[in-house]
Amino acid sequence: MLRGLDIRDLLIIDRLELDFQPGLNVLTGETGAGKSILLDSLGFVLGWRGRADLVRTGAAQGEVTAWFDLDDDHPAHAVLAEAGLPSGAELILRRINTAEGRKTAWINDRRASGEVLRKLSETLVELHGQHDDRGLLNPSGHRAILDQFGALADQRQSVREAWRASVTAARQLDAARAALEQAAAEEDFLRHAVAEIDKLAPEAGEEAELDTKRRLMQAAERVRADIARAHSVLGGDGAEGAMGDALRWLEGAAEGTEGRLDEPIAALSRALAELDEASDGVLRCLEALEFDPFDLETTEERLFALRALARKHDIAASELPTLADDLRARLNAIDSGADRISELEREAKERAAVYDAAADALSDARRSAARRLDVAVEAELAPLKMDRARFETRVSPSEPGADGRDEVSFTVATNPGAPAGPLAKIASGGELSRFLLALKVCLSGESDGVTMIFDEIDRGVGGATADAVGRRLAALAEGGQVLVVTHSPQVAARGAHHWQVAKRVDNDMTLSTVTALSPEDRVDELARMISGDAITEEARAAARRLIDAV
16 A cells, blocks of 8 residues: 655655555646646656656756555565565655656665566556556456456466476477487488497597507617617626626625725625616516517507597597497487387377366356456446446457467447447547446456556546446545545545645746645535635535535
């Protein structure tokens, strides 16, 4: 529920703060007094797209703040949660428009986009009037309105789930068919490639091992002669023999040196041990470098075959085993593809059948709800002096989708025998207002928690018809909140709270003011609406009779 509106420096308003109440709030005033400016200001803070030149002349910026009370289960909480914004029992919206046209918005003191404001506004406010392109006059919303009236949310959800399942199954079938078609087109290549790889039978890490072995064998011939010469020098005919002789000689002479040769003999013994170890290592290397020249040729042939096949497939040789597995999997997909396609076709058919059944049931329910809505609206039209008009909710086939396969439109025929047409195009201004009111009365049970605003919806009607309009607006306001901009005293008399919009001139500047009326002031305002500028006692008496008749 809208609790308050604070407007600063917008159009002809310098500063205005309004505290709205539950029930029927009426706003009256002379033409041009600024009633529409209040709606422009509210639309601005709600993010609606409207006129650009909102800032009051001479002001640096205009600002509007609106605050709402929210019940615990109000749908606005879900919008706030999705946007990552705080929520509670009170919702405060603030939006600024600079003279240069730059707009900035806050929701509960957090910066927010106009898009989030607009999403919130759909849960907070409904605007109804002759220029309403957001609500009942918007054909794109008629299907949702009919579903609300018919309490078809559960059935619509079932259709949406069936649609998602059907679309998913169809996409999986299409993907499988495309994959099978592509695989079949390259079947000859796949079988040849798999046979070629299987014949070579590459193993993981084999190419690196062959490359190392080949380089070792290539280097062997070049280094083996030097290693052999080194081994001969280290052996018994070389260093090892000479050091052994030296050790024997020193050991034989050691007794006559009183220990002076002990350390040299020990060092020489260690050197001989190290020399022996080095000689053994060199020998082992020589043995490892011995190879059959045919082995080098075989290694190179294998290595080159692996690399050639890898180049053919534009991969590294180490990836050949993985490629073989992938190609075999694609062949298996071809071999088993027909069975998989049959399975997916069966599943897609079953899913489509579930969707068809759910969509058919929803269509039947919509047609039934449409008949009930037509009867309900026409019952409301009679007291509004439109008993000869006809209202028809048309449910026609459309392309299947997540919300079924129905197109819904509200059509009217204002006179017997006249062709029916879209609500917004057939009805005149006054007729359109009454059609909208009758429709809204029938749908009112679905608008809990939403502030309804009617902008001169009583235009073109008067007398008993205006009184019927007022009665229905008051009924809509029971247990909720309705704001009405009206020129009809019969409608204004039904208001639980009455606001007067007026203009004043201050220092050659025209400003708009809004005043909450006391009971006596309210009588004078109704009298003005009855008689014009000259308020007579007869007009006051008529105003009191209107108020007393409520």
